[in-house]
Amino acid sequence: MAATESRVGPVARAVLQQCLHARLQVKPAEPGSEAEWVEIQRGLIIYVCFFKGASEEIIPQMVNTLMHVKLSETEGGKYVSVLDLPGNILIIPQATLGGKLKGRRMQYHSNIEKEMGLDLYSQFVIQCEQELAANTKCAEVGTVLRHGTYGNRQVLKVDTNGPFTHMIEF
Amino acid sequence: MAATESRVGPVARAVLQQCLHARLQVKPAEPGSEAEWVEIQRGLIIYVCFFKGASEEIIPQMVNTLMHVKLSETEGGKYVSVLDLPGNILIIPQATLGGKLKGRRMQYHSNIEKEMGLDLYSQFVIQCEQELAANTKCAEVGTVLRHGTYGNRQVLKVDTNGPFTHMIEF
Numbered sequence: 001m002a003a004t005e006s007r008v009g010p011v012a013r014a015v016l017q018q019c020l021h022a023r024l025q026v027k028p029a030e031p032g033s034e035a036e037w038v039e040i041q042r043g044l045i046i047y048v049c050f051f052k053g054a055s056e057e058i059i060p061q062m063v064n065t066l067m068h069v070k071l072s073e074t075e076g077g078k079y080v081s082v083l084d085l086p087g088n089i090l091i092i093p094q095a096t097l098g099g100k101l102k103g104r105r106m107q108y109h110s111n112i113e114k115e116m117g118l119d120l121y122s123q124f125v126i127q128c129e130q131e132l133a134a135n136t137k138c139a140e141v142g143t144v145l146r147h148g149t150y151g152n153r154q155v156l157k158v159d160t161n162g163p164f165t166h167m168i169e170f
Numbered sequence: 171m172a173a174t175e176s177r178v179g180p181v182a183r184a185v186l187q188q189c190l191h192a193r194l195q196v197k198p199a200e201p202g203s204e205a206e207w208v209e210i211q212r213g214l215i216i217y218v219c220f221f222k223g224a225s226e227e228i229i230p231q232m233v234n235t236l237m238h239v240k241l242s243e244t245e246g247g248k249y250v251s252v253l254d255l256p257g258n259i260l261i262i263p264q265a266t267l268g269g270k271l272k273g274r275r276m277q278y279h280s281n282i283e284k285e286m287g288l289d290l291y292s293q294f295v296i297q298c299e300q301e302l303a304a305n306t307k308c309a310e311v312g313t314v315l316r317h318g319t320y321g322n323r324q325v326l327k328v329d330t331n332g333p334f335t336h337m338i339e340f
Contacts, residue, residue, distance in 0.1 A: 015185060015335055047335050068274050081274070094335050101338055104238050104251070153332040162323040164266050165185055165217050166276060167337060 009110070010169035011054035012062060012120075013097050015047040016071060017163040022090050024148050025155035035155075038146035043087030044072060045158065046128075049097035050112040050120045059120065062170050063127040071166060086138040089128060091147035092154050093121050118150045179280070180339035181224035182232060182290075183267050185217040186241060187333040192260050194318050195325035205325075208316035213258030214242060215328065216298075219267035220282040220290045229290065232340050233297040241336060256308045259298060261317040262324050263291050288320045 020042050027036035046066055072085040082089060095117070099106035112120065125147045132138050132145050148154050190212050197206035216236055242255040252259060265287070269276035282290065295317045302308050302315050318324050
Protein backbone atom coordinates (compact mmCIF):
# COMPACT_ATOMS: atom_id res chain seq x y z
CA MET A 1 0.00 0.00 0.00
CA ALA A 2 1.37 3.40 -0.95
CA ALA A 3 2.29 5.78 1.83
CA THR A 4 -0.26 8.25 0.51
CA GLU A 5 -3.03 5.66 0.67
CA SER A 6 -5.61 6.85 3.16
CA ARG A 7 -8.84 5.59 1.62
CA VAL A 8 -11.18 3.88 4.03
CA GLY A 9 -13.83 2.95 1.49
CA PRO A 10 -14.62 3.12 -2.20
CA VAL A 11 -14.45 6.47 -4.03
CA ALA A 12 -16.89 5.46 -6.74
CA ARG A 13 -19.66 2.92 -7.27
CA ALA A 14 -21.04 1.69 -10.58
CA VAL A 15 -24.06 -0.49 -11.23
CA LEU A 16 -24.14 -2.17 -14.63
CA GLN A 17 -27.16 -3.48 -16.50
CA GLN A 18 -27.36 -5.00 -19.96
CA CYS A 19 -30.09 -3.73 -22.27
CA LEU A 20 -31.69 -4.38 -25.64
CA HIS A 21 -32.94 -0.81 -25.76
CA ALA A 22 -32.90 2.13 -23.35
CA ARG A 23 -34.28 5.63 -23.51
CA LEU A 24 -33.29 8.40 -21.11
CA GLN A 25 -34.62 11.92 -20.66
CA VAL A 26 -31.82 14.48 -20.80
CA LYS A 27 -33.99 17.59 -20.63
CA PRO A 28 -37.42 17.79 -19.03
CA ALA A 29 -40.35 19.38 -20.83
CA GLU A 30 -40.77 23.10 -20.27
CA PRO A 31 -43.46 25.52 -21.35
CA GLY A 32 -42.92 25.83 -25.10
CA SER A 33 -40.40 23.01 -25.43
CA GLU A 34 -40.79 19.26 -25.34
CA ALA A 35 -38.64 16.94 -23.26
CA GLU A 36 -35.41 15.75 -24.90
CA TRP A 37 -34.37 12.11 -24.88
CA VAL A 38 -31.37 10.03 -25.88
CA GLU A 39 -31.52 6.34 -26.63
CA ILE A 40 -29.35 3.35 -27.31
CA GLN A 41 -29.98 -0.05 -28.81
CA ARG A 42 -28.29 -3.15 -27.41
CA GLY A 43 -25.51 -2.50 -24.95
CA LEU A 44 -24.52 -1.50 -21.45
CA ILE A 45 -26.11 0.88 -18.97
CA ILE A 46 -23.66 2.31 -16.43
CA TYR A 47 -25.15 4.00 -13.36
CA VAL A 48 -22.36 5.90 -11.63
CA CYS A 49 -21.84 7.72 -8.33
CA PHE A 50 -18.76 9.32 -6.76
CA PHE A 51 -17.92 9.50 -3.07
CA LYS A 52 -16.00 12.07 -1.08
CA GLY A 53 -12.29 11.58 -1.66
CA ALA A 54 -12.66 10.76 -5.36
CA SER A 55 -10.36 12.62 -7.75
CA GLU A 56 -9.66 12.58 -11.47
CA GLU A 57 -6.93 10.01 -10.93
CA ILE A 58 -9.54 7.29 -10.50
CA ILE A 59 -11.24 7.92 -13.87
CA PRO A 60 -8.83 6.07 -16.21
CA GLN A 61 -9.01 2.94 -14.03
CA MET A 62 -12.82 3.10 -13.94
CA VAL A 63 -13.06 3.59 -17.69
CA ASN A 64 -10.58 0.81 -18.39
CA THR A 65 -12.41 -1.61 -16.09
CA LEU A 66 -15.95 -0.82 -17.22
CA MET A 67 -15.16 -0.77 -20.94
CA HIS A 68 -13.30 -4.09 -20.77
CA VAL A 69 -15.12 -6.19 -18.18
CA LYS A 70 -16.61 -9.21 -19.96
CA LEU A 71 -20.31 -9.01 -19.15
CA SER A 72 -21.94 -8.70 -22.56
CA GLU A 73 -23.38 -11.90 -24.02
CA THR A 74 -22.72 -12.70 -27.68
CA GLU A 75 -25.21 -14.58 -29.87
CA GLY A 76 -23.18 -17.70 -29.10
CA GLY A 77 -23.56 -17.26 -25.33
CA LYS A 78 -19.97 -16.12 -24.75
CA TYR A 79 -19.25 -13.14 -22.53
CA VAL A 80 -17.19 -10.29 -23.94
CA SER A 81 -16.66 -6.62 -23.17
CA VAL A 82 -19.15 -4.02 -24.42
CA LEU A 83 -16.44 -2.82 -26.84
CA ASP A 84 -15.95 -6.32 -28.23
CA LEU A 85 -19.68 -7.06 -28.56
CA PRO A 86 -19.70 -4.33 -29.96
CA GLY A 87 -22.46 -2.66 -27.98
CA ASN A 88 -23.74 0.80 -27.19
CA ILE A 89 -23.25 2.59 -23.89
CA LEU A 90 -25.63 4.66 -21.76
CA ILE A 91 -24.11 6.45 -18.77
CA ILE A 92 -26.49 7.62 -16.04
CA PRO A 93 -25.42 9.81 -13.11
CA GLN A 94 -27.00 8.25 -10.05
CA ALA A 95 -26.16 9.99 -6.80
CA THR A 96 -28.68 7.82 -4.94
CA LEU A 97 -26.24 4.92 -5.31
CA GLY A 98 -24.15 6.57 -2.61
CA GLY A 99 -26.90 6.33 -0.02
CA LYS A 100 -26.36 4.66 3.34
CA LEU A 101 -29.19 3.34 5.43
CA LYS A 102 -29.83 5.23 8.67
CA GLY A 103 -32.95 3.97 10.42
CA ARG A 104 -35.66 4.04 7.77
CA ARG A 105 -34.06 6.72 5.62
CA MET A 106 -31.09 6.89 3.31
CA GLN A 107 -28.37 9.43 3.98
CA TYR A 108 -25.98 10.72 1.35
CA HIS A 109 -23.22 12.17 3.53
CA SER A 110 -20.53 10.13 1.76
CA ASN A 111 -21.42 11.54 -1.64
CA ILE A 112 -19.01 13.95 -3.27
CA GLU A 113 -19.90 17.66 -3.40
CA LYS A 114 -22.03 18.52 -6.42
CA GLU A 115 -19.48 20.59 -8.40
CA MET A 116 -16.70 18.08 -8.01
CA GLY A 117 -19.17 15.30 -8.84
CA LEU A 118 -20.14 17.05 -12.07
CA ASP A 119 -16.48 17.45 -12.98
CA LEU A 120 -15.72 13.76 -12.37
CA TYR A 121 -18.87 12.67 -14.18
CA SER A 122 -17.92 14.79 -17.22
CA GLN A 123 -14.39 13.39 -17.24
CA PHE A 124 -15.76 9.87 -16.98
CA VAL A 125 -18.09 10.41 -19.96
CA ILE A 126 -15.31 12.01 -22.06
CA GLN A 127 -12.84 9.22 -21.39
CA CYS A 128 -15.44 6.53 -22.15
CA GLU A 129 -16.17 8.36 -25.43
CA GLN A 130 -12.46 8.38 -26.26
CA GLU A 131 -12.17 4.67 -25.54
CA LEU A 132 -15.16 3.96 -27.79
CA ALA A 133 -13.80 6.20 -30.57
CA ALA A 134 -10.43 4.46 -30.45
CA ASN A 135 -12.00 1.03 -30.89
CA THR A 136 -12.07 -0.02 -34.57
CA LYS A 137 -14.80 -2.62 -34.07
CA CYS A 138 -17.13 -0.02 -32.52
CA ALA A 139 -16.22 2.58 -35.16
CA GLU A 140 -17.03 0.13 -37.98
CA VAL A 141 -20.44 -0.81 -36.59
CA GLY A 142 -21.16 2.74 -35.43
CA THR A 143 -21.98 2.05 -31.79
CA VAL A 144 -22.86 5.12 -29.78
CA LEU A 145 -22.38 6.47 -26.28
CA ARG A 146 -25.18 8.49 -24.74
CA HIS A 147 -25.36 9.96 -21.24
CA GLY A 148 -27.70 11.59 -18.80
CA THR A 149 -27.59 15.16 -17.53
CA TYR A 150 -25.90 15.43 -14.14
CA GLY A 151 -28.29 16.65 -11.45
CA ASN A 152 -31.45 15.90 -13.44
CA ARG A 153 -34.15 13.38 -12.66
CA GLN A 154 -33.16 10.36 -14.77
CA VAL A 155 -36.45 9.44 -16.43
CA LEU A 156 -35.60 6.07 -17.96
CA LYS A 157 -37.20 3.25 -19.95
CA VAL A 158 -35.30 -0.01 -20.29
CA ASP A 159 -35.94 -3.18 -22.26
CA THR A 160 -33.70 -6.11 -21.37
CA ASN A 161 -33.12 -9.72 -22.19
CA GLY A 162 -31.93 -10.07 -18.59
CA PRO A 163 -30.43 -7.01 -16.82
CA PHE A 164 -27.65 -9.19 -15.41
CA THR A 165 -27.07 -6.50 -12.76
CA HIS A 166 -23.52 -6.10 -11.44
CA MET A 167 -21.99 -3.71 -8.93
CA ILE A 168 -18.36 -2.63 -9.09
CA GLU A 169 -16.67 -0.29 -6.63
CA PHE A 170 -13.44 1.64 -7.12
CA MET B 171 -20.57 -7.65 18.79
CA ALA B 172 -21.96 -11.06 19.77
CA ALA B 173 -19.48 -13.85 20.48
CA THR B 174 -21.01 -15.85 17.65
CA GLU B 175 -20.40 -13.01 15.20
CA SER B 176 -18.02 -14.24 12.55
CA ARG B 177 -19.26 -12.42 9.45
CA VAL B 178 -16.53 -10.78 7.43
CA GLY B 179 -18.82 -9.25 4.83
CA PRO B 180 -22.46 -8.86 3.89
CA VAL B 181 -24.65 -11.98 3.58
CA ALA B 182 -27.10 -10.38 1.18
CA ARG B 183 -27.19 -7.50 -1.28
CA ALA B 184 -30.25 -5.71 -2.62
CA VAL B 185 -30.49 -3.14 -5.39
CA LEU B 186 -33.67 -1.06 -5.40
CA GLN B 187 -35.21 0.79 -8.32
CA GLN B 188 -38.45 2.72 -8.47
CA CYS B 189 -40.75 2.07 -11.41
CA LEU B 190 -43.94 3.29 -13.05
CA HIS B 191 -44.41 -0.07 -14.71
CA ALA B 192 -42.35 -3.26 -14.94
CA ARG B 193 -42.84 -6.55 -16.74
CA LEU B 194 -40.82 -9.67 -16.01
CA GLN B 195 -40.73 -13.04 -17.71
CA VAL B 196 -41.30 -15.88 -15.25
CA LYS B 197 -41.37 -18.73 -17.78
CA PRO B 198 -39.63 -18.68 -21.13
CA ALA B 199 -41.44 -19.68 -24.30
CA GLU B 200 -41.30 -23.38 -25.18
CA PRO B 201 -42.50 -25.32 -28.17
CA GLY B 202 -46.27 -25.24 -27.83
CA SER B 203 -46.41 -22.70 -24.99
CA GLU B 204 -45.87 -18.98 -24.93
CA ALA B 205 -43.66 -17.20 -22.42
CA GLU B 206 -45.32 -16.21 -19.15
CA TRP B 207 -44.93 -12.74 -17.66
CA VAL B 208 -45.85 -10.92 -14.48
CA GLU B 209 -46.16 -7.17 -14.21
CA ILE B 210 -46.61 -4.40 -11.72
CA GLN B 211 -47.66 -0.80 -11.99
CA ARG B 212 -46.03 1.91 -9.89
CA GLY B 213 -43.79 0.65 -7.14
CA LEU B 214 -40.49 -0.85 -6.12
CA ILE B 215 -38.22 -3.34 -7.89
CA ILE B 216 -35.99 -5.33 -5.53
CA TYR B 217 -33.06 -7.20 -7.09
CA VAL B 218 -31.71 -9.60 -4.49
CA CYS B 219 -28.67 -11.85 -4.06
CA PHE B 220 -27.46 -13.98 -1.14
CA PHE B 221 -23.86 -14.68 -0.19
CA LYS B 222 -22.29 -17.68 1.49
CA GLY B 223 -23.01 -17.56 5.21
CA ALA B 224 -26.56 -16.25 4.80
CA SER B 225 -29.27 -18.05 6.77
CA GLU B 226 -33.00 -17.64 7.33
CA GLU B 227 -32.28 -15.48 10.37
CA ILE B 228 -31.42 -12.56 8.11
CA ILE B 229 -34.74 -12.59 6.21
CA PRO B 230 -36.98 -10.76 8.75
CA GLN B 231 -34.44 -7.92 9.02
CA MET B 232 -34.18 -7.65 5.23
CA VAL B 233 -37.95 -7.64 4.77
CA ASN B 234 -38.45 -5.11 7.54
CA THR B 235 -35.80 -2.79 6.11
CA LEU B 236 -36.82 -3.03 2.46
CA MET B 237 -40.56 -2.72 3.09
CA HIS B 238 -40.11 0.32 5.33
CA VAL B 239 -37.21 2.29 3.88
CA LYS B 240 -38.54 5.65 2.69
CA LEU B 241 -37.57 5.78 -0.97
CA SER B 242 -40.92 6.07 -2.74
CA GLU B 243 -41.91 9.55 -3.84
CA THR B 244 -45.47 10.74 -3.23
CA GLU B 245 -47.31 13.14 -5.55
CA GLY B 246 -46.30 15.88 -3.14
CA GLY B 247 -42.59 15.02 -3.41
CA LYS B 248 -42.33 13.43 0.02
CA TYR B 249 -40.50 10.13 0.46
CA VAL B 250 -42.34 7.27 2.10
CA SER B 251 -42.04 3.47 2.21
CA VAL B 252 -43.44 1.37 -0.61
CA LEU B 253 -46.11 0.17 1.84
CA ASP B 254 -47.12 3.72 2.69
CA LEU B 255 -47.16 4.91 -0.93
CA PRO B 256 -48.87 2.40 -1.33
CA GLY B 257 -46.95 0.83 -4.19
CA ASN B 258 -46.49 -2.53 -5.85
CA ILE B 259 -43.44 -4.75 -5.44
CA LEU B 260 -41.45 -6.77 -7.98
CA ILE B 261 -38.76 -9.08 -6.56
CA ILE B 262 -36.07 -10.28 -8.96
CA PRO B 263 -33.47 -12.93 -8.03
CA GLN B 264 -30.17 -11.56 -9.32
CA ALA B 265 -27.18 -13.77 -8.55
CA THR B 266 -24.95 -11.57 -10.74
CA LEU B 267 -25.12 -8.94 -7.97
CA GLY B 268 -22.74 -11.14 -5.98
CA GLY B 269 -20.00 -10.90 -8.59
CA LYS B 270 -16.50 -9.72 -7.72
CA LEU B 271 -14.13 -8.33 -10.29
CA LYS B 272 -11.09 -10.51 -11.01
CA GLY B 273 -9.06 -9.15 -13.90
CA ARG B 274 -11.55 -8.56 -16.70
CA ARG B 275 -14.06 -11.15 -15.53
CA MET B 276 -16.53 -11.37 -12.69
CA GLN B 277 -16.31 -14.27 -10.26
CA TYR B 278 -19.18 -15.50 -8.15
CA HIS B 279 -17.35 -17.51 -5.51
CA SER B 280 -19.00 -15.60 -2.66
CA ASN B 281 -22.50 -16.47 -3.84
CA ILE B 282 -24.51 -18.92 -1.80
CA GLU B 283 -25.02 -22.46 -3.12
CA LYS B 284 -27.99 -22.70 -5.45
CA GLU B 285 -30.35 -24.79 -3.27
CA MET B 286 -29.82 -22.68 -0.18
CA GLY B 287 -30.20 -19.57 -2.34
CA LEU B 288 -33.55 -20.78 -3.64
CA ASP B 289 -34.70 -21.49 -0.09
CA LEU B 290 -33.71 -18.01 1.14
CA TYR B 291 -35.22 -16.36 -1.93
CA SER B 292 -38.51 -18.20 -1.37
CA GLN B 293 -38.55 -17.22 2.31
CA PHE B 294 -37.82 -13.62 1.37
CA VAL B 295 -40.72 -13.53 -1.10
CA ILE B 296 -43.14 -15.16 1.35
CA GLN B 297 -42.28 -12.78 4.19
CA CYS B 298 -42.59 -9.74 1.89
CA GLU B 299 -46.01 -11.06 0.82
CA GLN B 300 -47.03 -11.42 4.47
CA GLU B 301 -45.91 -7.85 5.24
CA LEU B 302 -47.91 -6.55 2.26
CA ALA B 303 -50.99 -8.58 3.21
CA ALA B 304 -50.85 -7.26 6.78
CA ASN B 305 -50.82 -3.64 5.62
CA THR B 306 -54.32 -2.15 5.54
CA LYS B 307 -53.38 0.66 3.15
CA CYS B 308 -52.04 -1.84 0.60
CA ALA B 309 -55.01 -4.18 1.09
CA GLU B 310 -57.47 -1.32 0.48
CA VAL B 311 -55.81 -0.20 -2.74
CA GLY B 312 -55.04 -3.75 -3.84
CA THR B 313 -51.31 -3.41 -4.43
CA VAL B 314 -49.61 -6.60 -5.60
CA LEU B 315 -46.31 -8.38 -5.14
CA ARG B 316 -44.87 -10.25 -8.10
CA HIS B 317 -41.56 -12.10 -8.32
CA GLY B 318 -39.20 -13.73 -10.75
CA THR B 319 -38.35 -17.42 -11.01
CA TYR B 320 -35.11 -18.27 -9.23
CA GLY B 321 -32.46 -19.52 -11.64
CA ASN B 322 -34.18 -18.18 -14.77
CA ARG B 323 -32.97 -15.49 -17.12
CA GLN B 324 -34.77 -12.37 -15.86
CA VAL B 325 -36.15 -10.88 -19.07
CA LEU B 326 -37.32 -7.47 -17.90
CA LYS B 327 -38.87 -4.28 -19.21
CA VAL B 328 -38.94 -1.24 -16.96
CA ASP B 329 -40.50 2.19 -17.29
CA THR B 330 -39.40 4.72 -14.68
CA ASN B 331 -39.83 8.31 -13.69
CA GLY B 332 -36.28 8.07 -12.35
CA PRO B 333 -34.97 4.68 -11.14
CA PHE B 334 -33.48 6.34 -8.07
CA THR B 335 -31.17 3.31 -7.72
CA HIS B 336 -30.08 2.32 -4.20
CA MET B 337 -27.95 -0.48 -2.88
CA ILE B 338 -28.43 -1.94 0.60
CA GLU B 339 -26.35 -4.73 2.10
CA PHE B 340 -27.22 -6.94 5.05
